[in-house]
Amino acid sequence: MSTDSTTVVLIIGGGLGGLALAQLLLQSSSSIKVLVFERDRDENSREQGYCIGLDSMGLNVLHKIRVLDNLLCDKSDAVYTLSYFRLVNKYLQKLIDFNAKDNKLVYREDLRRALLTNIDVQWNKRFISYKIFDDGIEAYFEDGTSTRGTILIGCDGAKSIVRAQLIPEFQRNDLHIINVGGTVEQNDNMKQIQQLTKQCLVRIFGTQGHSLLILPFRQSWIWALSWPEKENHEEINLTSIQLINKARQYFNNDEIVRLIELSSSSTNIGPYRLYSALCLKQNPFPNNSRVTLLGDAAHLMTTHAGKGANTTFADAFDLANLLLNPSSSTLSDYEQKMFKRGFSAVQMSLFSTKMIHLTGWRASLRNCIFSIICYTMLLINLVSIPFRWYKNKSD
Numbered sequence: 001m002s003t004d005s006t007t008v009v010l011i012i013g014g015g016l017g018g019l020a021l022a023q024l025l026l027q028s029s030s031s032i033k034v035l036v037f038e039r040d041r042d043e044n045s046r047e048q049g050y051c052i053g054l055d056s057m058g059l060n061v062l063h064k065i066r067v068l069d070n071l072l073c074d075k076s077d078a079v080y081t082l083s084y085f086r087l088v089n090k091y092l093q094k095l096i097d098f099n100a101k102d103n104k105l106v107y108r109e110d111l112r113r114a115l116l117t118n119i120d121v122q123w124n125k126r127f128i129s130y131k132i133f134d135d136g137i138e139a140y141f142e143d144g145t146s147t148r149g150t151i152l153i154g155c156d157g158a159k160s161i162v163r164a165q166l167i168p169e170f171q172r173n174d175l176h177i178i179n180v181g182g183t184v185e186q187n188d189n190m191k192q193i194q195q196l197t198k199q200c201l202v203r204i205f206g207t208q209g210h211s212l213l214i215l216p217f218r219q220s221w222i223w224a225l226s227w228p229e230k231e232n233h234e235e236i237n238l239t240s241i242q243l244i245n246k247a248r249q250y251f252n253n254d255e256i257v258r259l260i261e262l263s264s265s266s267t268n269i270g271p272y273r274l275y276s277a278l279c280l281k282q283n284p285f286p287n288n289s290r291v292t293l294l295g296d297a298a299h300l301m302t303t304h305a306g307k308g309a310n311t312t313f314a315d316a317f318d319l320a321n322l323l324l325n326p327s328s329s330t331l332s333d334y335e336q337k338m339f340k341r342g343f344s345a346v347q348m349s350l351f352s353t354k355m356i357h358l359t360g361w362r363a364s365l366r367n368c369i370f371s372i373i374c375y376t377m378l379l380i381n382l383v384s385i386p387f388r389w390y391k392n393k394s395d
């Protein structure tokens with residue numbers, strides 16, 4: 001990689017990762033030229049109607065990006081702090097609460113818009129291939145144009161074209177899980193859901209592997225319903241009526257049926273199939289000095305552990321550090337670190353996806369285990385009250 005004053009970083013993909021990387025580079029160096037290429041026609045050409053859950057890994061990076069100061073500040077109404085992540089059975093009885101106080105929810109659209117601040121994205125530039133030269137790398141686009149740079153970073157997401165050229169043998173795995181999402185205004189007549197989702201992100205386990213996530217955001221509930229495909233390549237384009245029937249059949253709760261019924265079909269995401277990278281044990285990245293990957297392009301994972309964007313931001317931070325201080329580490333150090341972090345998140349996400357969609361006796365066992373953990377924690381808390389009281393008194 002060139003260490004002179006003319007380093008040109010070609011970023012393919014102006015999604016969350018590409019923009020975070022661009023911001024981190026531009027705010028710290030005037031000698032690096034950053035060019036971002038995005039296939040979308042403009043900033044608003046795609047519906048992004050869902051929230052991203054940010055954990056401490058992602059937040060630590062985002063807090064370093066100056067243009068996000070307003071979005072992430074305590075007074076901001078763009079960010080929502082949760083208290084618990086709650087698991088619930090099909091009767092809407094609580095199985096267990098996990099502390100989520102360090103997590104924040106942000107609307108993806110708001111986050112992307114803020115990340116776009118001051119970045120001169122080249123829209124309508126669909127990348128198709130690259131070619132490496134002795135003194136640089138050239139990116140080619142569908143419109144027949146090309147651009148030369150020092151290094152090219154594939155931030156082009158789940159179906160990355162950069163990855164397809166860099167690691168042709170890399171595979172995406174169809175998990176045979178179907179997912180559909182929507183948004184509905186909060187409604188005082190849905191008391192059970194209102195009660196359950198008060199500052200909580202709630203996952204409801206229905207029957208036959210059906211699972212519904214509901215989270216409160218501003219005045220709305222955002223939901224995602226997912227289920228295992230019955231046979232290979234089941235027809236997934238359900239009508240609204242079919243979706244409502246699904247809710248009736250697998251959750252048997254009037255409020256859940258109403259939640260789906262009231263959701264405007266224009267705000268639905270999907271239905272789409274879930275894909276994941278395979279759980280690789282060995283680093284597949286070829287340590288090419290002119291091209292590397294970050295985020296979903298490198299380690300596509302399911303959304304069920306809430307790690308995709310968070311690991312992407314951690315990648316962007318490590319890669320920006322390397323590009324800003326090329327003598328401090330190498331691209332292969334970055335790829336090794338990114339591999340370990342990314343693929344442990346791939347594994348965690350897959351585990352979570354499988355656990356959420358269990359069927360039959362396995363699903364009953366899962367629910368029992370969560371209940372036992374919940375009651376054991378309660379018991380430990382109760383038993384420890386006198387000890388805590390005594391400790392407080394003697395302090």
Ligand SMILES: Cc1cc2nc3c(=O)[nH]c(=O)nc-3n(C[C@H](O)[C@H](O)[C@H](O)COP(=O)(O)OP(=O)(O)OC[C@H]3O[C@@H](n4cnc5c(N)ncnc54)[C@H](O)[C@@H]3O)c2cc1C
Pocket residue numbers: 012013014015016017018037038039040050051052053054125126127128155156157158159160161181269294295296297303306307308309310311312
């Ligand atoms: C419904 C949903 C909920 C999620 N919730 C969470 C969550 O709670 N927490 C979490 O951590 N993660 C979550 N994720 C995952 C998270 O959104 C991704 O992991 C993250 O966006 C990855 O960032 P990225 O930059 O790698 O890819 P993206 O943000 O997908 O960006 C890729 C960009 O590349 C562009 N592109 C693609 N191909 C080309 C091309 N050939 N030429 C030019 N541009 C191209 C795309 O248009 C896109 O803008 C969720 C995802 C979904 C779908």
